[in-house]
Amino acid sequence: MGNAQEKPSGSGGGGTRPDQATAGSRMRSRSGGSIKKSHTQGDSKKEVANGTQRENIPAGGQEMQGSPKPDTSYLDAPAGALPPHLARLKNEGNHLFKHGQFGDALEKYTQAIDGCAEAGIDNPEDLCILYSNRAACYLKDGNSTDCIQDCTTALELQPYSLKPLLRRAMAYESLERYRKAYVDYKTVLQIDTGVQAAHDSVHRITKMLIEQDGPEWRDRLPEIPVVPLSVQEQHRQKPISIEQAQARAARAAQEEARRKEAQFTLLKQKGNDLVKEGRFQEALEKYSECLILKPDECAIYTNRAICLLKLSRFKESKQDCDAALQLEPANKKAFYRRALAYKGLKDYLSASSDLQEVLQLDPNVREAEQELEVVTSLLRQSLMDNSAHTPRV
Numbered sequence: 001m002g003n004a005q006e007k008p009s010g011s012g013g014g015g016t017r018p019d020q021a022t023a024g025s026r027m028r029s030r031s032g033g034s035i036k037k038s039h040t041q042g043d044s045k046k047e048v049a050n051g052t053q054r055e056n057i058p059a060g061g062q063e064m065q066g067s068p069k070p071d072t073s074y075l076d077a078p079a080g081a082l083p084p085h086l087a088r089l090k091n092e093g094n095h096l097f098k099h100g101q102f103g104d105a106l107e108k109y110t111q112a113i114d115g116c117a118e119a120g121i122d123n124p125e126d127l128c129i130l131y132s133n134r135a136a137c138y139l140k141d142g143n144s145t146d147c148i149q150d151c152t153t154a155l156e157l158q159p160y161s162l163k164p165l166l167r168r169a170m171a172y173e174s175l176e177r178y179r180k181a182y183v184d185y186k187t188v189l190q191i192d193t194g195v196q197a198a199h200d201s202v203h204r205i206t207k208m209l210i211e212q213d214g215p216e217w218r219d220r221l222p223e224i225p226v227v228p229l230s231v232q233e234q235h236r237q238k239p240i241s242i243e244q245a246q247a248r249a250a251r252a253a254q255e256e257a258r259r260k261e262a263q264f265t266l267l268k269q270k271g272n273d274l275v276k277e278g279r280f281q282e283a284l285e286k287y288s289e290c291l292i293l294k295p296d297e298c299a300i301y302t303n304r305a306i307c308l309l310k311l312s313r314f315k316e317s318k319q320d321c322d323a324a325l326q327l328e329p330a331n332k333k334a335f336y337r338r339a340l341a342y343k344g345l346k347d348y349l350s351a352s353s354d355l356q357e358v359l360q361l362d363p364n365v366r367e368a369e370q371e372l373e374v375v376t377s378l379l380r381q382s383l384m385d386n387s388a389h390t391p392r393v
Contacts, residue, residue: 080126086115093133097140106137128158135167144171160231162191166198178205178212183224190227191235196251264293271303280307298327298334305337314344332361336368339375348379 074095079087093108113130116122135150151168155161169184182205188198209217271286284307290300301324308317321338324331339354352375358368 080129081123082112082116082121082126083119086112086119086121089115090130090133097133097137102137102140106134106141109134109137124157128154128161128164131157132161132164132167135164135171139167139171139174142174144174147171148175160187160191160227162188162195162235165191166195169198169201173201173205178208179221181205182209183222186224187227191232194248194251260293264290264297267293268300268303275303275306280310283307284311296327298324298331301327302331302333302337305334305341309337309340309344312344314341317341318345330361332358332365335361336365336371339368339371343371343375343378346382348375348382351375352379 075088075091076084077087077091079090082090089108089112093105093112096102096105096108109130113127113134116127116130121127131150131154135147135154138144138147138150148168148171151164151171154164155168158164165184165188169181169188172178172181172184182202185198185202185205188195189202206217209220213220267286267290271283271290274280274283274286284304287300287304287307290297291304294300301320305317305320305324308314308320318338318341321334321341324334325338328334335354335357339351339358342348342351342354352372355368355372355375358365359372
């Protein structure tokens with residue numbers, strides 16, 4: 001999680017204020033009981049001191065041989081303005097969360113929150129992060145009610161904080177409180193339009209609300225707060241983490257792929273329509289644009305081959321059919337259209353061979369049968385003509 005909270009996708013929160021209850025009573029009342037830990041015989045027991053874990057040293061004061069010490073350097077990483085003993089609790093919680101130990105991470109965040117109350121620490125940013133991180137643990141454990149409570153506390157400390165908003169939206173959605181979830185997701189998108197999870201959820205929840213409330217579903221929504229421009233600008237200027245940068249790059253790649261797919265489909269359809277209208281040169285240009293977007297699309301090569309045939313550009317048509325057969329060696333259309341190209345080039349033997357290939361793949365292609373008869377006749381005539389022009393010795 002780092003000094004900020006765990007990345008939004010799949011996180012949430014809930015909890016009481018630091019001065020409302022002790023850590024023990026909070027854990028019992030809101031986590032559904034104490035967290036069970038099992039130790040197999042022979043495992044070294046660990047004790048917690050100031051949020052750190054250390055191996056118990058056996059009697060005699062000598063450390064056990066052969067077991068390397070775990071790397072705990074992450075515990076000393078800076079954690080906002082928290083004093084060292086609370087920063088270590090927060091860092092340990094982050095480490096446990098990262099490794100899927102959500103119940104243990106929740107304990108550490110709770111200890112850090114209680115420690116802030118005992119020490120009189122009221123830094124809104126640090127407390128907001130601790131509540132939001134604990135909210136993530138609650139959400140992972142399916143405790144949406146406490147997740148909502150902790151997120152609300154975090155948002156009271158830092159209004160329009162992105163991660164608590166997103167986690168609260170997820171918790172509301174899991175409880176089927178769709179109107180409140182919709183409002184939080186829309187608020188998230190005012191802060192950062194690049195949160196794909198919020199876009200997807202808004203689309204999904206809109207369908208549910210239309211089914212639930214009918215055409216007037218918008219009138220039943222709570223008021224969506226207007227995020228101040230200063231907050232939006234402040235969010236844009238925040239340095240992004242490596243994980244956020246990777247997520248944004250992945251979203252951009254997906255968006256570019258969708259854009260190319262839509263453009264490809266449109267160009268292909270235009271090409272097909274132009275072929276039906278007999279405008280082969282214009283259709284050829286559309287198919288060529290398609291191949292810039294998808295150079296390995298077999299159907300485009302066979303479609304462009306038709307246009308080239310109609311324009312009597314037989315050599316180029318043959319080349320497109322060759323390319324199609326490289327991609328799909330058993331493509332009937334490619335063999336048939338290459339046969340027509342060979343026919344145009346007066347290579348009747350090659351045309352005959354391709355037509356026979358078509359009929360081997362599918363004996364019911366009537367056009368290939370008819371064309372084979374024509375090509376066979378032309379081949380016979382060509383051989384006779386060659387024979388007539390060959391001088392006798």
